[in-house]
Amino acid sequence: MSSDSHDLVSADDAAHPENPLAPGLPEHKLRRTDIDPRAAKRAERQVSLLFVIGALTPIIFFFEYVYIPSDKLIHVPLIGDTSASNFFLGLTMGIGLFCVGAGAIHWAKKLMPDVEEVSERHQLRGTDAEREEAVSQFNAGVESSGFGQYKMIRRTLIGALAATPLFAVPLLKDLGPLPGNKLRYTLWAPGVRIVSDVSLNPIKPEDIPFGGLVSCVPENLAAVEAATGNLNARAKVPVVLVRMRPEEIRAQQGKNWDYQGILCYSKICTHVGCPTALYDRKSHHLLCPCHQSTFDLSDAGHVVFGPAARSMPQLAITVNADGYLVAQHDFTQPVGPSFWERG
Amino acid sequence: MSTPQTGPIVKAGGAAADYVDERVGVSKFLKKNLTKVFPDHWSFMLGEIALYSFIVLLLSGTFLSLFFKPSMTEAPYHGSYIPLNGIPMSEAYASTINISFDIRGGLLMRQVHHWAALLFLAAITVHLLRVFFTGAFRKPREMNWLIGNGLLTLGILEGFAGYSLPDDLLSGTGLRIADGIVQGIPVVGTYASFMIFGGEFPGTDFIPRLYIVHVLLIPGIILGLITAHLMLVWYQKHTQFPGPGRTEGNVVGYPLFPVYTAKAGGFFFVVFGITVLLSAVASINPVWLFGPYTPTEITAGSQPDWYMGWLDGALRLMPNVEINAWGHTLSLNVLVPSVIIPGILFTAMALYPFLEQWATGDKREHHLLDRPRNMPTRTAIGTMSLSFYILLWIGGDNDIIATHFDMSINAITWTLRVMVFVVPPLVFVITKRFCLSLQRRDRDKLLHGYETGTIMRMPSGEYIEVHAPVSAEERAKLLAGHTYRPLELDREPDENGVLPKRKPLDAARARLSAFYYAERIEKPTPEELHEAEHHAHELEESYLAQIEGGSAPAGSEHAPTRSEH
Numbered sequence: 001m002s003s004d005s006h007d008l009v010s011a012d013d014a015a016h017p018e019n020p021l022a023p024g025l026p027e028h029k030l031r032r033t034d035i036d037p038r039a040a041k042r043a044e045r046q047v048s049l050l051f052v053i054g055a056l057t058p059i060i061f062f063f064e065y066v067y068i069p070s071d072k073l074i075h076v077p078l079i080g081d082t083s084a085s086n087f088f089l090g091l092t093m094g095i096g097l098f099c100v101g102a103g104a105i106h107w108a109k110k111l112m113p114d115v116e117e118v119s120e121r122h123q124l125r126g127t128d129a130e131r132e133e134a135v136s137q138f139n140a141g142v143e144s145s146g147f148g149q150y151k152m153i154r155r156t157l158i159g160a161l162a163a164t165p166l167f168a169v170p171l172l173k174d175l176g177p178l179p180g181n182k183l184r185y186t187l188w189a190p191g192v193r194i195v196s197d198v199s200l201n202p203i204k205p206e207d208i209p210f211g212g213l214v215s216c217v218p219e220n221l222a223a224v225e226a227a228t229g230n231l232n233a234r235a236k237v238p239v240v241l242v243r244m245r246p247e248e249i250r251a252q253q254g255k256n257w258d259y260q261g262i263l264c265y266s267k268i269c270t271h272v273g274c275p276t277a278l279y280d281r282k283s284h285h286l287l288c289p290c291h292q293s294t295f296d297l298s299d300a301g302h303v304v305f306g307p308a309a310r311s312m313p314q315l316a317i318t319v320n321a322d323g324y325l326v327a328q329h330d331f332t333q334p335v336g337p338s339f340w341e342r343g
Numbered sequence: 344m345s346t347p348q349t350g351p352i353v354k355a356g357g358a359a360a361d362y363v364d365e366r367v368g369v370s371k372f373l374k375k376n377l378t379k380v381f382p383d384h385w386s387f388m389l390g391e392i393a394l395y396s397f398i399v400l401l402l403s404g405t406f407l408s409l410f411f412k413p414s415m416t417e418a419p420y421h422g423s424y425i426p427l428n429g430i431p432m433s434e435a436y437a438s439t440i441n442i443s444f445d446i447r448g449g450l451l452m453r454q455v456h457h458w459a460a461l462l463f464l465a466a467i468t469v470h471l472l473r474v475f476f477t478g479a480f481r482k483p484r485e486m487n488w489l490i491g492n493g494l495l496t497l498g499i500l501e502g503f504a505g506y507s508l509p510d511d512l513l514s515g516t517g518l519r520i521a522d523g524i525v526q527g528i529p530v531v532g533t534y535a536s537f538m539i540f541g542g543e544f545p546g547t548d549f550i551p552r553l554y555i556v557h558v559l560l561i562p563g564i565i566l567g568l569i570t571a572h573l574m575l576v577w578y579q580k581h582t583q584f585p586g587p588g589r590t591e592g593n594v595v596g597y598p599l600f601p602v603y604t605a606k607a608g609g610f611f612f613v614v615f616g617i618t619v620l621l622s623a624v625a626s627i628n629p630v631w632l633f634g635p636y637t638p639t640e641i642t643a644g645s646q647p648d649w650y651m652g653w654l655d656g657a658l659r660l661m662p663n664v665e666i667n668a669w670g671h672t673l674s675l676n677v678l679v680p681s682v683i684i685p686g687i688l689f690t691a692m693a694l695y696p697f698l699e700q701w702a703t704g705d706k707r708e709h710h711l712l713d714r715p716r717n718m719p720t721r722t723a724i725g726t727m728s729l730s731f732y733i734l735l736w737i738g739g740d741n742d743i744i745a746t747h748f749d750m751s752i753n754a755i756t757w758t759l760r761v762m763v764f765v766v767p768p769l770v771f772v773i774t775k776r777f778c779l780s781l782q783r784r785d786r787d788k789l790l791h792g793y794e795t796g797t798i799m800r801m802p803s804g805e806y807i808e809v810h811a812p813v814s815a816e817e818r819a820k821l822l823a824g825h826t827y828r829p830l831e832l833d834r835e836p837d838e839n840g841v842l843p844k845r846k847p848l849d850a851a852r853a854r855l856s857a858f859y860y861a862e863r864i865e866k867p868t869p870e871e872l873h874e875a876e877h878h879a880h881e882l883e884e885s886y887l888a889q890i891e892g893g894s895a896p897a898g899s900e901h902a903p904t905r906s907e908h
Contacts, residue, residue: 070446085450091624093619097613118594119380172538293663307658337526339536
């Protein structure tokens with residue numbers, strides 16, 4: 001391939017007879033500081049002033065650190081109320097660092113030589129002789145080690161090197177348990193009371209206004225969280241309760257899964273698992289603020305817009321003997337994002 | 344200046360240098376490298392900004408690590424930030440609040456760290472664009488292009504890991520999305536998710552694991568790659584823009600010592616200083632306002648850091664395609680935008696230098712940079728890809744656009760879904776035309792000179808605009824670069840008159856090469872330049888003759904008008 005490449009390229013600039021790059025560098029122009037000693041002196045003073053600011057700011061910083069209480073707020077025009085400590089410490093440190101840098105650059109630009117120098121490039125590729133020598137040295141090494149001669153050593157070495165990474169496989173296994181069917185079940189179970197996510201109080205049907213949306217969790221969540229010390233259960237159980245007039249409900253995921261027009265849907269988006277939040281009481285659309293997947297809660301939680309592919313899972317509810325809303329049973333499908341085994 | 348200073352500092356420095364040289368022979372290294380020449384151009388500082396922000400990240404990050412507690416153990420908060428008093432939260436979040444309110448200068452360092460991270464990735468991105476559009480990735484710098492690609496990828500991961508650590512509501516939601524993406528990977532998704540999180544999301548293992556990845560693993564690799572990146576720049580010497588005296592065989596610029604030491608060292612302080620000033624006046628990631636992470640809550644209008652915006656946008660714009668068959672689910676709505684599209688983009692970017700070299704057939708070293716107009720197809724590919732990236736990025740802001748401009752989010756999303764297919768090809772075509780026009784103009788300037796704006800009225804009453812030849816510097820700039828022509832991979836019969844077998848990919852290669860170079864503006868040949876010069880000279884003589892003679896000479900039909908060339 002290398003043989004056919006060169007003649008296909010035209011007008012290589014180095015070979016160009018009118019090569020304009022040949023005339024050489026343009027004439028160097030002297031700076032003011034090169035010819036006027038007063039200008040040079042002025043530049044020297046400017047650079048030194050910048051360095052003096054750089055040297056003084058840490059001292060100011062020290063006083064600010066000691067004397068500005070970290071909870072003091074000040075009003076700064078355009079910024080608003082802000083932490084006095086952060087504002088003054090940052091201003092002082094920023095100005096100081098900037099001045100050190102500006103001083104060095106000013107020095108370089110005004111007082112250091114500004115004559116451009118030319119340095120030749122050398123071919124990166126080794127010469128043919130160098131290459132030959134390298135190859136022959138390498139071959140001599142291969143020869144003297146017997147790598148070519150001792151077939152058994154060569155093969156067992158390759159085998160051994162290929163096998164050693166396998167030590168890591170069992171060691172990494174305990175990074176986490178196998179998924180099993182954990183993604184299929186939540187804390188919801190027959191008779192588990194639905195409680196408000198905020199007050200943790202159980203809810204009666206009359207607590208849910210028409211058009212309203214209430215975020216809820218199962219009553220047993222608090223105890224489970226206290227026992228496990230993690231948020232795993234909480235990541236799957238959140239639900240929303242909405243109330244519509246029965247004639248507004250066009251479809252549900254199961255017969256009689258509502259209770260007198262009160263519907264309960266998972267709050268976890270079926271796209272990638274954000275909690276949904278925005279509910280439009282007129283259209284009964286529930287919107288996920290992360291990627292705008294929109295679910296129609298009056299129509300079995302179907303996706304009406306956005307990247308989510310699956311309907312929002314519905315939780316079948318009823319009331320218990322005391323008149324509190326409870327789950328009929330767990331979700332009948334996994335909540336949250338889709339996964340390979342979900343089916 | 345002429346007499347050497349012999350103050351105590353210089354003496355001590357000399358003694359130290361002597362000590363080191365006797366042990367490691369440092370003078371041999373310095374002798375070769377102190378006067379190493381670096382070319383000067385503002386765009387060469389973009390990579391420097393990335394390097395300096397990385398140093399700022401190491402410094403501020405070390406400070407933060409002294410106070411941050413990477414733990415997901417939940418406990419009610421009782422600190423000086425009253426609004427969160429008594430609220431259960433992870434130690435990670437609580438310690439972030441403490442750094443912000445109880446450690447003096449802690450908030451400043453947090454903001455410096457975050458601003459530096461944004462700057463780091465912005466500088467890498469713009470540096471990458473500079474390298475791409477000027478062809479600095481060409482031989483012998485392909486390996487450094489790959490290292491740079493690796494740095495960008497790791498930088499994005501490192502940034503995401505960093506802003507996930509505080510375990511606030513915003514970052515926790517980001518991790519929930521990441522977990523949803525991992526679960527969407529075919530076959531191994533749930534296993535990978537459980538191994539990453541130590542079980543179900545969110546678990547209590549993840550923040551400590553992410554912490555060590557963020558403070559040791561990724562920065563260690565980044566540091567190693569940056570070292571290799573700089574060593575290659577050092578060894579191969581920097582590229583330079585064409586100009587008088589600048590050839591493929593030399594480097595023109597200022598010496599490392601003292602000029603570049605002062606300029607680059609000073610620039611580090613300038614970058615650091617500006618980052619600190621930003622952190623003083625511009626609040627960033629106020630995690631105390633977001634609250635601790637809980638899987639049940641969300642804030643509307645939440646946005647990731649800028650460099651994640653395009654990925655978030657891809658996730659938002661993708662239609663909801665999911666395949667269910669044989670008891671398995673393939674979530675194309677998640678897989679395509681978050682794995683396949685970034686995978687294709689980054690692979691294509693990494694392979695680009697090799698693709699272009701294949702189409703060009705040019706195996707020589709290139710040390711003079713291209714002016715983007717002189718490589719119209721490359722430039723067009725660059726702007727096309729950039730427009731795709733920007734459209735996805737805008738997609739990540741579709742909710743913000745909808746609320747700010749009171750528009751329908753559905754309409755915005757659908758418009759963008761169409762635009763990501765329509766706009767990039769348009770941008771390609773427009774850029775290519777634009778480059779070709781600019782090249783045509785350059786050619787005109789070389790052959791006919793530039794328009795001086797001086798209008799002359801001839802004795803015959805005719806008006807002409809005086810053209811003047813371009814300066815030597817301009818000429819050098821305009822003439823630099825190669826004119827490539829499509830590869831002709833015709834097989835030539837060997838000595839027995841037998842056609843050799845066609846190489847399997849020759850047809851594709853010829854098509855690619857034609858795609859690149861079939862349409863081109865040739866640089867003027869030496870003969871053309873010579874003739875143009877001659878012609879200009881003749882014209883000048885004919886004008887002079889007219890002016891002096893007061894009547895139109897025979898050659899007046901050659902009088903130039905704007906339309907003639």
